Amino acid sequence: MTAPTNAGVGTGITSTPGAAAVPPPGSPNDMTTHQKKRPRVPSGHRRLLTRRDRVTLGLMAGVPTILHVALVWLTALASVALAFTTWDGIGFDSIKWVGLHNFSELFSSNPQFWPAVEHNVIWFVVLILVPTPMGLFLAVQLDKKIRFSRVYQTAFFLPVVVSMAVIGFVWQLVYNPDTGLINSLIGANEPGHYIDWIGDPDLNLWAILVAASWRHTGYMMILYLAGLKGVDPSLREATALDGANEWQTFRHVIFPTLRPTNTVVLVVTIIEALRAFDLVFVFNKGAQGTELLSILVTNNIIGESSRIGYGSAIAVVLLVISLAVIIPYLIATFRKERRA
């Protein structure tokens, strides 16, 4: 147990709990007995750590690891396994192995599945096409140190601070077809010329996306502002000396230097699109036109007689999509780090 202990000083603290090369839970005890035989004889590279240190480190790295493995990995693997069964959640003897049945059912006869996939994709496309450039635009403007810049920053960032559920409630008040702000202003809450922002499948997804974009713009703005702070001022000076106008400077100098930020923005947006849930759930629970994968998972698993196997199958689809996006990103990032 000597080698990992020392290595563990570095990795156990700085890396994520799951990846940490930590001693197994039993090891602090092993070390205790080991230490008793040779009390306080620090030798070689071990002298840096007293017994107490080691117990502390073991607990600090071990407890989170156990929790992480139990609550993240085991549950994830359990859902993957359950995706091939049917289970109503009552007793383990009611788990029945059904192979790929849940998936074939999902792909062929669930009328909500493909719309949900489509909506997740639309969610991503809209977030990347509308609020992201908006956020970039705002960030570039605010970076010019205009007057009241802090006030604007705060105003645009405010929606990001508020929880998604609250945003859902607020926008519901705006969109409520009978008493909401929009319909009351334009008089569209009368029979005959009625606009159902929440219930109409041709409208509700876009209505929610406005709310999501409203929030996402502030998020993107902050990320880009941070990126812009990192742009070397001498680059700007050089372009100014070369006589470039504002657009040229942005196009050929500033934007290329924002490349790392763009990667982060892309990843953040993909994650936002995949985990979209709270806003829609509060808004109309994923009714006609706003189905999302996360909502289908919830609808199938939560409740008094759940379809846990079926819900797990949807969760697995979501997991696979997430992995397909995340793995290439991680590979690319690690490759870059190794090269550096």
Add this chain to the structure above:
Amino acid sequence: MHSSSLGRPMPAPSRRSVLRGIGGAAVLGAGIPLLSACGGSGTAVDPKTVSLGSNASDAVPKKAFAEIYAAFQKQSGITVDVNTKDHNTFQEQINSYLQGTPDDVFSWFAGYRMQFFAAKKLATPIDDVWQKIGGNFPDAMKALSKGEDGKFYFVPISTSLWGVFYRRSVFKQYGYEVPTTWDQLVALCKQMKKDGLVPLAFGDKDAWPALGTFDQINFRTNGYDFHVELMAGKASWTDAKVRKTFDNWTEILPYHQDGAVGRTWQDAAQALIAKKAGMYLFGSFVAQQFTNKADLDDLDFFPFPEIDPAYGQDTVEAPTDGFMLSKAPKNTSGAHKLLEFLGTPEAEQIYLKSDTSLVAASNKADTSSYTALQKKAYATISGAKHLTQFMDRDSRPDFTSTVMQPALQKFVRDPKGVDSLLASIERQKKTIFASA
């Protein structure tokens, strides 16, 4: 956002309870066998205490039940240790709750939902309790309290009622007559539209109100027996009879309030209160929205009109709530005494004094303190030949919530694609019912 009224069958979990539910399913699920294994060897049981898990988290029912338990303690000397949980949370967690170490007695719903847990052996039969309280209930209630094995598992306490609600003053003002047949209903809808009213208020944002509309039209069109078979997954959704139900529905759908999928039932009730809508097909707990006494006194209802004379108006939808005995109660004899007490007319009267939107399940309860609406609801229920519960209480909740709710929302939005919709329902139904 959500009322925890009796007829509101579909849990709409808050985010926190969603997380709790996931945790419950994943973590508690694994711990259940251990928990139940050591549950039996508990310490000595206090014979003077019965524990009770209650979903009566709203102020009115909570207070009413507390009065019942106080009366029980006075009579028997047994204390009821009440463990109240939020109404929706209680429903979402019922699985892990009943598998873990549940309270001796717990509140639940009659019908399929009760039978489901009885069949899973998560409840104890209470036939001996029913030997004592049997005389207090009409036959329809007795039938509702039995599991599939024919044993009693349930003590009913209160019932809400589904019907077509309207305001007497509006009917008087325009000279409308209460319709008793389908043709009269359609004619009335047409007339109301002409008079500038929304004939039928409707809000299906929570997705369950449309289930109630389907129930009414289906058992009027095809009768109680077919409705029950359909709910039990035996009859086919592609049957011409079901198609007939949807055809009837399509006929009156244009007279429903616009944009139902975006409106909550509470907002729909506002249209009735504001006299913008003429009628509202809903549960009697719609009365809870009538906060003004004068408006409430103006509220009336009629049973859904006859469609096929062979069935008339013999079926009434009356979701019933009550109590069950958990799988391994610690204080069995005390729990039996409590259930016997809950099955008495006195207990029901204590309850109904506080909550006037419901009626007693017992036909022995004194109805003299009832409001006019309660009296009428009571008479309608006692006169009914068959009582249904509500689609998701009469059928598998997983089927109704994951298949029927979105399907009916789709129908309400766009009634044209009925055939493919019904085919899709039938396909999904087969898988779900096969999995049990």
